Each structure stands twice: as structure tokens, then as C-alpha cells.
Amino acid sequence: MTTHLSPRRYFRSFLNIAALVFIFVALVIPNQLTAFSLPAFLFFPLELPLLGLLLLVPGRTGLILRWIMAALLALGIIFKCADMATYKVFARPFNPVFDIYLFANGMNLLNGAIGKAGAFLVALLLIFLVLVIIAAAFWVLGRAQTLLRASVRVSAGVLVGGLVLWLLLFLIGWPKASAQFYHHVKTHLQHMLDTVADIKSFRLELEEDDAVARADKNLFAQLQGKDVLVVFVESYGRTALDNPEFAPHVRPLLERTTNLLSEKGFVARSGFLTSPTVGGLSWLAHGTAMSGLWIDNQIRYDNLMMSDRPTLNRIFKQAGWRTVAVMPAITMAWPEGQYYGYDQIYDAHNLGYKGKPFNWITMPDQYTLAAFQQRELDNQARTPVMAEIALISSHAPWTPVPHVIDWNSVGDGTVFNAQALSGDSPEEVWKDNARIRLQFRLSIEYALENIASYVLNYGNDNLVVLVFGDHQPAPLVTGDTVNRDVPIHLIARDPKVIDAVDHWHWTSGMLPADDAPVWRMDELRNKFIDAFSLPEN
Numbered sequence: 001m002t003t004h005l006s007p008r009r010y011f012r013s014f015l016n017i018a019a020l021v022f023i024f025v026a027l028v029i030p031n032q033l034t035a036f037s038l039p040a041f042l043f044f045p046l047e048l049p050l051l052g053l054l055l056l057v058p059g060r061t062g063l064i065l066r067w068i069m070a071a072l073l074a075l076g077i078i079f080k081c082a083d084m085a086t087y088k089v090f091a092r093p094f095n096p097v098f099d100i101y102l103f104a105n106g107m108n109l110l111n112g113a114i115g116k117a118g119a120f121l122v123a124l125l126l127i128f129l130v131l132v133i134i135a136a137a138f139w140v141l142g143r144a145q146t147l148l149r150a151s152v153r154v155s156a157g158v159l160v161g162g163l164v165l166w167l168l169l170f171l172i173g174w175p176k177a178s179a180q181f182y183h184h185v186k187t188h189l190q191h192m193l194d195t196v197a198d199i200k201s202f203r204l205e206l207e208e209d210d211a212v213a214r215a216d217k218n219l220f221a222q223l224q225g226k227d228v229l230v231v232f233v234e235s236y237g238r239t240a241l242d243n244p245e246f247a248p249h250v251r252p253l254l255e256r257t258t259n260l261l262s263e264k265g266f267v268a269r270s271g272f273l274t275s276p277t278v279g280g281l282s283w284l285a286h287g288t289a290m291s292g293l294w295i296d297n298q299i300r301y302d303n304l305m306m307s308d309r310p311t312l313n314r315i316f317k318q319a320g321w322r323t324v325a326v327m328p329a330i331t332m333a334w335p336e337g338q339y340y341g342y343d344q345i346y347d348a349h350n351l352g353y354k355g356k357p358f359n360w361i362t363m364p365d366q367y368t369l370a371a372f373q374q375r376e377l378d379n380q381a382r383t384p385v386m387a388e389i390a391l392i393s394s395h396a397p398w399t400p401v402p403h404v405i406d407w408n409s410v411g412d413g414t415v416f417n418a419q420a421l422s423g424d425s426p427e428e429v430w431k432d433n434a435r436i437r438l439q440f441r442l443s444i445e446y447a448l449e450n451i452a453s454y455v456l457n458y459g460n461d462n463l464v465v466l467v468f469g470d471h472q473p474a475p476l477v478t479g480d481t482v483n484r485d486v487p488i489h490l491i492a493r494d495p496k497v498i499d500a501v502d503h504w505h506w507t508s509g510m511l512p513a514d515d516a517p518v519w520r521m522d523e524l525r526n527k528f529i530d531a532f533s534l535p536e537n
Contacts (some may be wrong), residue, residue, distance in 0.1 A: 019143035022296040024048065026073055026137075027181045031083035031093065034480060037198065044169065049162035055145040056152055057161075066145065070138035076185050077133055082215035087475065092278070095191050095297070158197075195299070202300050205293065206307040217536035226385045226462045227377060228316065233284060233447050234395040235440070237467030238272060238485040239478040241512070246441045251511055253445055255367050258509035259407040261491065264456055267498045270512035272485045273521045279474035279482045282390070283336070285521060286470070290340060290388065292525035305339045312525045314341035316386035326351070326389040328368045328432055329361075340388070355413030356420040358393070363413060364402035365393040365447055368484040369454045377458070384462070394447045396474075398439035404450050407457050433476065440477050455491055465491040466528075487512055488524075500531050 030036060054065050082094035085372055148155040169177040198502045238248045254270075261268055273404040276296035277284040287295035287304055290311040295301050310318075322344045327334070330347035337345045351371045353363040355378055368391060376385050393402055400423030401415065410413055429435050453469055459465075469486030492498055504527070507513040519527070 003156070016143050016147055019140035020147075022136075023051070023073070023144060026077050028178075029079040029080060031181070031184060032087045033084050033086075034255040034475075035412060043176050043180065044166055045181060046163075046166050046170075046177070047181050049159045049166065051141075052144070052148055052155065052159040052363060053163070055141060055148055056238060062145075065437060066141050067138065070134060070141055072185065073137040073141070074130075074134040076181055078130065079185065082281045093188070093191070095195060096188070105326065151431050195297070199299055199490050200304070202293075206303060206309055220316065220321075220529070220532050222496060222532045223464065225384055226383050226464050226494070226497070228321070228385065229389055229463070229465045230289075230312070231389045231391060231451065231465060231467045232282065232289075232470045233444075233451070234282065234390070234392045235473040235477075236394060236444055236447060236469060236486060237275075238473030238479065238483055238487060239472055239481070240441070240444050241487060242483075243478070245437055246444070250442060250444060250448070253448060254315055254511040255509070257448065258511065260452060260456060261510070264459070265493045266455060266459060267493070267495065267508075268489055268491045268510045269498060269501060269504070269506035270487060270489045270510055271504065271506040271516045272512055272518040273488050273524060274518060275467055275469070275471040275486050275521055277471045277485050278478075278484055279471065281395065282470040286388070286390070288521045289468075289524050292522055294520065294522045298497075305336050307339075311340050311382075313386065313388060315529065317341055320383065322376075322385040324370060324372070324384050324385055324387040325373045326387055328353075328363050329390060329392045329395070331362065342388075346375065352390045353413040355416040358400055358402065358420050359397055359426055361392055361395055364416055365391040365450045366402065366404055366407075366453075367410055367413045367416065368392075369450065370407060373454075373458055374510075383460055390470075391447055393450070394440070396440075396445040398428060398436070398443045399423050399426055399429045401442045401446055402450075403446065404453050407453070437477055439471055459491075459493065463493065464497055465489075467491065486520055486521075497532075504531070 011048065021353050024045075027047050028041050028043045030040045035303070052067060055062070057065055060128060079094060086092055137282045148159075166177050184212065215521065240246045241254075243464070258268060273287050275290075276288045276294055281298075284295050284297070284301055287293075287301050290313060291304055292312075293300075293304065293307050293309065295304055313323045313325075323340075325337060325340065325342040325345045328351060330345075331349070332348065334345070348362040351363065353367055353369065353371070355363065356366060368389070376382075376387065400419060400421075402419050405415065423439070429439055451465070455463065455465060466488070468488035471486060472481075472484055475481075489512075490498070490501060490506070505517055507516045
């Protein structure tokens with residue numbers, strides 16, 4: 001007589017197999033999308049036999065252990081999913097302590113896009129998703145527990161044998177005998193503890209005396225009477241010069257720019273800075289460069305904003321300059337501006353742009369510089385200006401890419417409407433990685449051409465421009481690299497300005513040599529002050 005399995009028993013068997021596969025995948029899945037491959041899953045995780053043995057514990061103790069294991073399994077899954085996102089955007093693992101602001105920023109974005117009710121609903125869905133992951137982990141462990149307890153003696157023997165086998169393989173050095181899930185969770189928890197310790201250490205650093213920020217007549221003596229522009233170029237990273245996909249276009253552009261500047265009497269020197277961030281969080285780069293402290297996370301930034309640490313802007317103000325911020329990406333209240341010590345802040349609302357936005361970009365870089373020129377530098381009866389300017393046309397989504405027009409035609413920006421409506425949509429561009437990289441490269445070329453055009457059109461003997469990238473673009477553009485360097489250029493017509501930085505040993509021209517000096521971005525402030533100030537009396 002033939003016995004047929006019922007559909008229900010088939011379904012239960014399927015669920016049991018699915019539960020075991022879920023547990024195994026959760027233990028071995030990589031935390032970076034770029035690491036996904038079949039060999040990445042071919043591991044013998046130590047946690048598998050250990051988890052099985054703990055599931056054999058009976059009674060209330062066994063239930064408690066199952067909840068603990070479910071929580072740990074869910075925590076590991078959440079950490080790995082979060083890592084996939086932060087590695088993709090910021091080229092680093094997720095840190096729950098200083099990445100929590102991402103959720104706050106996301107809520108603010110959703111508030112503006114879909115309203116408070118919609119944002120609240122999204123938050124509830126995220127909380128629900130976390131609870132579902134924990135419940136799913138508890139459920140799959142329950143399915144595995146039922147299977148193991150069907151024959152406790154056999155299960156215990158197999159699991160102990162697996163544990164012994166793992167130990168033997170580990171001792172002989174077999175690389176696939178791993179405890180990577182344990183190490184992954186442990187590493188994240190250790191990073192959290194290290195971050196808390198770093199917060200305490202940074203607060204002490206903020207209290208230290210800043211000897212460089214002195215107050216005397218020799219401060220910036222070699223820049224007296226000059227307008228100093230500190231220009232941050234969005235996503236202008238070293239990859240633009242080193243990546244074989246970008247270098248054949250960007251390097252010749254920088255060489256041509258050197259020649260064009262030279263024809264008008266301008267001289268340039270170039271090097272590299274190491275940014276504290278990758279792929280975004282530009283304000284960390286601004287905080288680092290202006291404060292002279294390493295600001296590589298939001299908590300350090302927030303502490304800096306509440307401190308009395310003098311910024312480069314405040315030090316220029318102290319020396320007699322009018323200090324200005326030009327921040328076209330700022331569309332909401334920006335209380336941080338008070339910390340930097342600006343006399344005037346120009347943002348998306350008061351730069352006077354009447355044209356259409358370039359998707360997420362409020363205005364093209366050329367308009368930003370033209371508006372700054374008109375509002376600040378065209379007036380001859382004034383004190384010298386120190387301006388911190390953020391140029392954002394090279395920010396994602398990199399479509400449409402503007403092009404430089406006659407400066408006399410810029411006006412109120414409506415002349416750019418045709419450009420703003422041209423090109424493919426972000427949705428179309430972002431279907432293809434090669435197209436994304438092309439658009440990125442074109443936007444960097446535009447940013448550099450625009451800066452050069454501004455200097456050639458408006459520059460004089462009293463203009464000093466320090467231009468550098470805020471950070472490398474996201475790994476989607478750079479590929480698998482740990483390099484965080486950004487190019488930096490000093491442009492001036494007065495030879496005394498260039499002579500003052502000879503000891504920096506930067507490369508002559510706009511194209512930095514491959515072996516040009518590389519400074520951490522937090523070194524820039526003090527080196528700049530020292531170079532252009534005379535010794536104290």
C-alpha cells in the first residue's frame with residue numbers, strides 16, 4: 001500500500017527547509033552589496049551548531065534563550081542591511097550612535113515631500129519592519145527547534161560532531177570555518193562604545209587653548225586688502241583625476257585652465273586634502289576645514305557647533321574682513337551659521353534666483369558666483385571680503401548638467417530655464433551605472449570651467465581663490481576604493497600670495513602631481529593662517 005504525503009505535510013516540510021535556509025543565510029550573508037557572490041556564502045559558521053545546541057535546552061530557560069537568540073539574529077540582520085546602505089553611499093559601516101541623525105533628516109525630508117502624516121506613517125512602518133524581523137527570527141528558530149527536538153539524542157550528536165569538526169577545520173587554518181556573524185555584531189557594538197569614548201575625548205579637545213587663533217595686527221598681514229574666497233566644490237574627489245574613465249577628460253581640462261589663467265597673469269598651485277567624509281555629509285568637510293578639527297561624524301559636528309572654537313571665518317572677521325557665506329543648498333533655517341561667525345549668509349532664498357531648479361539643485365553654480373559678485377564684490381567702497389562658498393551643480397543626480405554662458409547674460413537666472421528643463425530625468429539616468437558616471441564627470445567639468453571662467457572674468461590683483469572638493473563621490477562612482485582625497489587649488493595674481501606658500505611644495509598649475517602633498521583637511525586652517533600671517537611681535 002502506497003502512502004502519500006498530504007499537501008499540508010509538504011508545506012510544513014517546505015517551511016522547515018525555508019527556516020533553516022533563512023538562519024544559514026542570516027549568519028553568512030555579506031554586509032556589502034559588492035561582496036555578493038556564491039563563494040561569499042560558502043562558509044561553515046560556528047554559530048550554526050552553537051545555535052542548534054542552545055535550541056535543545058528545554059523549558060522556560062529554552063524559551064528565554066530562544067528570544068535572546070532571536071533578538072541577536074534580528075540585530076545582526078538589521079546591522080547588515082544598514083551596512084549595505086552606508087557602504088553604498090558613505091563607504092563605511094553603519095554606526096548606530098552617530099548615524100541616528102539620518103533618520104531625523106529622513107523624517108524632515110519626508111515632512112516636506114509627503115507631509116507630517118505621511119512621514120509619521122513611514123516611521124511606523126519602519127518600526128513595524130523591525131518588529132517583523134524580530135518575530136521572523138523567533139519563528140524560524142521555533143521551526144528549527146521543532147525539527148531538532150524530534151530526536152534530541154540524534155540532533156545533539158550531530159551538532160556536537162559539527163562543533164568538533166568546525167574546531168578541527170579552524171585549527172588547521174581552513175578559512176571557511178568562521179564566526180563572522182559574531183564578529184560582525186561584536187564589531188558594531190565595539191564601534192558604539194568607541195564612539196561614546198570619542199565623544200568624551202572630542203569635548204576635551206574643544207576645551208584646549210587654540211594658540212593659532214591669535215589677535216594681533218600681523219594676522220593675515222600678507223592678505224591685507226585682498227578678497228579671499230574659500231570655495232567647496234561638491235563631490236570633486238581625486239577619482240576625477242585618477243579614474244581612467246574620468247582622467248582623460250578632467251586632466252586636460254585642468255591643464256588648459258592653467259594656461260588660460262596664466263595668460264591673464266594668474267598663477268595656481270595644487271595639492272590634495274583628505275576629507276573626513278565620502279559620498280555626502282558635506283557639512284562635515286566644511287566643519288573640518290573651517291575649525292581645524294577632525295569632524296568625521298554628526299556628533300562631533302553637533303558638539304563643534306555648541307563650542308567656542310574659532311573658525312577660519314571668525315579669525316578673518318577678527319582681522320578686519322567682512323565674512324560671507326554663500327550656501328545655495330540651504331533651504332531651511334540654518335542655526336549652525338551662527339557658530340561660523342558670518343556677517344552675511346546668502347542661501348537659496350535670498351540669492352535672488354528666479355530661474356527653475358536643476359532637479360534637486362536649487363540653482364547653477366554660475367548664477368551662485370554671479371549673485372555673490374553682484375552683492376559683495378562689485379561695490380568698490382567696501383572692506384575686503386572673506387567668503388565661504390558652496391558650489392552644488394556637481395551634486396547628484398547630475399542631470400541636467402548646466403553649461404557656462406556669457407556672464408553679462410546671467411541676470412536673475414531665468415536665462416537658465418532652458419538648461420534646467422533639458423536632458424534626461426534622474427530616473428532615466430540612474431538606470432545605468434555607466435550613464436551615472438558620465439553625468440558625474442560632465443558636472444565636474446562644468447564646475448571647474450565655471451570657476452575658471454569666473455576668475456578670468458572678474459579676477460584682479462586682489463582676488464585670492466582657494467578651491468577644493470568637499471569629498472569623494474559615492475562608491476557608485478568611485479568604485480571599490482578607500483581613498484578619501486580631494487584636489488585643492490590656490491589661485492592668485494599677486495606673486496606674493498604664491499610666494500607665501502612655496503614651503504607647501506604644492507604642484508605648479510591646476511593639475512596636482514600624483515605625488516603632490518596630501519594633508520588631512522583639518523590641517524588646512526592652521527597652515528593657511530601660518531602662511532599668510534607674520535610672526536607675532
